[in-house]
Amino acid sequence: MRSILIIGGGTAGWLTAAYLARFLDLADHPHRRITLLESPEIGTIGVGEGAFPTMRSTLRFLGIDETRFIRETSATFKQGVCFTDWLHAPQDGQRHRYFHPFEAPLYADAPGLVPHWLRQDKATRPPFAEAMTIQNRVAEARRAPKGPDEEAFTGPLSYAYHFDAGQLGRLLAERAVELGVRHVQDRLEDVVLDAAGRIDHVVSREHGPLRADLYIDCSGFRAELIGRALGVPFRSARPYLFTDRALACKLPYDRPDAPLPSFTIAAAHEAGWTWDISLAGMRGLGCVYSSDHMDDARAAATLRAYAGDRIDEVETRLLSFEPGYRERQWVGNCVAVGLSAGFLEPLESTGVVLIEAAVAMIAELFPHHGPIDAPARRFNTLMTARFDNIVSFLKLHYCLSRREEPFWRDNVDPASIPDRLKELLDQWRHRPPNRYDFILDLESFAFFNYQYILYGMEFATDLPSEATDLAAMRAAEKLLLKIRRYGERAADDLPSHRQLIDRINGQPAS
Structure with missing residues (x-):
C-alpha cells in the first residue's frame, strides 16, 4: 500500500492529484x-493566467478534451x-515593442542564418522574431495558431493558453475525482x-487525523507543511528580481466582438510591468511592481492609466509575494509543489510550468517500495537548478x-545580475546563444x-567581418524571404482568433 495526501487545491493541488492519479x-x-x-474557506485567484505549450501535452495526458477545457x-x-x-520609455510618441513567440525559428539549425541577420544593417533589417518565424506575423494579425478543423492539441503553430485559474482548478478537480482521487473538504488544523x-x-x-506515506504541500504561499511545520529555509531571489507585488483585476470587453489578441501583453512602466491577458469574456490585468520603487497608491494610478476609467467599476486585488524558492523542496516524506515550493514572478508564465515539471518528476521518480524519500536528492537538485535558471532568464x-x-x-x-548570466552575456557579445549553453533537463x-x-x-x-560568401548570403536571403512569405500566407489562411474562440464556444462567428 502506498498513499499520498495532498494539502491544498487550486491549480497546483488538483493538477498534481489528477496527474498522479492518471500516472499511477x-x-x-x-x-x-x-x-x-482542501479548505472550503480558501478560494483561488482567477484573474487570468497563462501557460506554456507543455500544457497541451498535460491536458492530453489527463484525458481532458481541448474544447471542454476552452469552454469551461x-x-x-x-x-x-x-x-x-x-527597452526605453515612450519617446516623442514612439514606443518600442518586440515579440517572443512560442514557435522555434523556422530554420533554427540553418547554418549562418542568425549570423546573417546580425550582420544586416540595424536600421533596415526586420525585427528578429519577424525575420525568423512566421508566428510573429500571424500573432500581429490577430490570427489563431490553428484552423477550426485541426485535431485537438495540434496545429501548424505552437501555442499555449490563457485561462481563468479558478475555473481551471474546478475542471481539474472533476477530472481528478473521476480518476479515483478522494476529495476531503475540511480545514487543516495541525x-x-x-x-x-x-x-x-x-x-x-x-x-480528525489523516495519514499518508507521502505528503504533498500545495497550500500556496502559506506553505503549511514545508515551511511552517518542517521549517525548510526559503531562498529569496530579491537580489536579482525586484518585483514583489501585483494589483490585479478583471475587466469586461467594451463589446462582445472585440478583437482578441492571441498573446500576453507585458507593458513596462516606471517600476515594473503590467500584464494584459485576453480571456474569452474579459481581460485579466495586473500591475506588477517593486514595493521598493513604487507604493500601492502609485501602482493603482499606473493600472488605471493603462486600463482607463472603467477600472473604477471593478474590484482590484493586491497580491504580495517574495520571489524565491525553498532550498529543499522534498524533505523526508513531504514534497512541495507550486507556490509552497517557490514563486518568482508572473513574467513568462513560469508558475504553471514549474508545477508541471515538479509533478511529472514526482510521477517518474515515485518510490513504489523502499524509502519514500529515495528520490529526494535528485528531485531537489533538478528543481533547484530549474529555479536558478529561470531566475537568470527572467533577469x-x-x-x-x-x-x-x-x-x-x-x-x-551588474551586482544584481546572476554570475552565470553575466558569463553568458559576455560570450553572447561575440556569438549568438546556442544549444550547448544549456542542459535540457535543467531548463x-x-x-x-x-x-x-x-x-x-x-x-x-559583434561578429567579425568575413569575406563575402555570395552563395551563403544568397541562401540566407532566400530562407528569410521564404519565412516572410509563409508568414503572410499563414496570416491570410488562418481564422481570426476571435472567430475561432467564438466557434469553439458555440457562438455565432464575429
Missing part, C-alpha cells in the same frame, strides 16, 4: 490511494508574449511530526533595458528563447 492508474491499482484535503475555463490561445516599452522530524499525520477540523528581460527610472537602473547594475527555455529576448532588446552581438 488508481482504477487498476487499489493498493494506491490519493487524497486531497474561458480559455483563449496564446502564441507568445508581446513586450512593450521594455501538522504532527514524529521523533525523526518527519510528518506523522495531519489533523483536520472535521475528519535577462530587465538587465538590458535603457530606461532611466531607478527601478530599471537598479536592474542594470524551461531553449537557446532560441534567449535569442528572442536578446535581439528583441537590441543586444549587440
Whole structure:
C-alpha cells in the first residue's frame, strides 16, 4: 500500500492529484490511494493566467478534451508574449515593442542564418522574431495558431493558453475525482511530526487525523507543511528580481466582438510591468511592481492609466509575494509543489510550468517500495537548478533595458545580475546563444528563447567581418524571404482568433 495526501487545491493541488492519479492508474491499482484535503474557506485567484505549450501535452495526458477545457475555463490561445516599452520609455510618441513567440525559428539549425541577420544593417533589417518565424506575423494579425478543423492539441503553430485559474482548478478537480482521487473538504488544523522530524499525520477540523506515506504541500504561499511545520529555509531571489507585488483585476470587453489578441501583453512602466491577458469574456490585468520603487497608491494610478476609467467599476486585488524558492523542496516524506515550493514572478508564465515539471518528476521518480524519500536528492537538485535558471532568464528581460527610472537602473547594475548570466552575456557579445549553453533537463527555455529576448532588446552581438560568401548570403536571403512569405500566407489562411474562440464556444462567428 502506498498513499499520498495532498494539502491544498487550486491549480497546483488538483493538477498534481489528477496527474498522479492518471500516472499511477488508481482504477487498476487499489493498493494506491490519493487524497486531497482542501479548505472550503480558501478560494483561488482567477484573474487570468497563462501557460506554456507543455500544457497541451498535460491536458492530453489527463484525458481532458481541448474544447471542454476552452469552454469551461474561458480559455483563449496564446502564441507568445508581446513586450512593450521594455527597452526605453515612450519617446516623442514612439514606443518600442518586440515579440517572443512560442514557435522555434523556422530554420533554427540553418547554418549562418542568425549570423546573417546580425550582420544586416540595424536600421533596415526586420525585427528578429519577424525575420525568423512566421508566428510573429500571424500573432500581429490577430490570427489563431490553428484552423477550426485541426485535431485537438495540434496545429501548424505552437501555442499555449490563457485561462481563468479558478475555473481551471474546478475542471481539474472533476477530472481528478473521476480518476479515483478522494476529495476531503475540511480545514487543516495541525501538522504532527514524529521523533525523526518527519510528518506523522495531519489533523483536520472535521475528519480528525489523516495519514499518508507521502505528503504533498500545495497550500500556496502559506506553505503549511514545508515551511511552517518542517521549517525548510526559503531562498529569496530579491537580489536579482525586484518585483514583489501585483494589483490585479478583471475587466469586461467594451463589446462582445472585440478583437482578441492571441498573446500576453507585458507593458513596462516606471517600476515594473503590467500584464494584459485576453480571456474569452474579459481581460485579466495586473500591475506588477517593486514595493521598493513604487507604493500601492502609485501602482493603482499606473493600472488605471493603462486600463482607463472603467477600472473604477471593478474590484482590484493586491497580491504580495517574495520571489524565491525553498532550498529543499522534498524533505523526508513531504514534497512541495507550486507556490509552497517557490514563486518568482508572473513574467513568462513560469508558475504553471514549474508545477508541471515538479509533478511529472514526482510521477517518474515515485518510490513504489523502499524509502519514500529515495528520490529526494535528485528531485531537489533538478528543481533547484530549474529555479536558478529561470531566475537568470527572467533577469535577462530587465538587465538590458535603457530606461532611466531607478527601478530599471537598479536592474542594470551588474551586482544584481546572476554570475552565470553575466558569463553568458559576455560570450553572447561575440556569438549568438546556442544549444550547448544549456542542459535540457535543467531548463524551461531553449537557446532560441534567449535569442528572442536578446535581439528583441537590441543586444549587440559583434561578429567579425568575413569575406563575402555570395552563395551563403544568397541562401540566407532566400530562407528569410521564404519565412516572410509563409508568414503572410499563414496570416491570410488562418481564422481570426476571435472567430475561432467564438466557434469553439458555440457562438455565432464575429
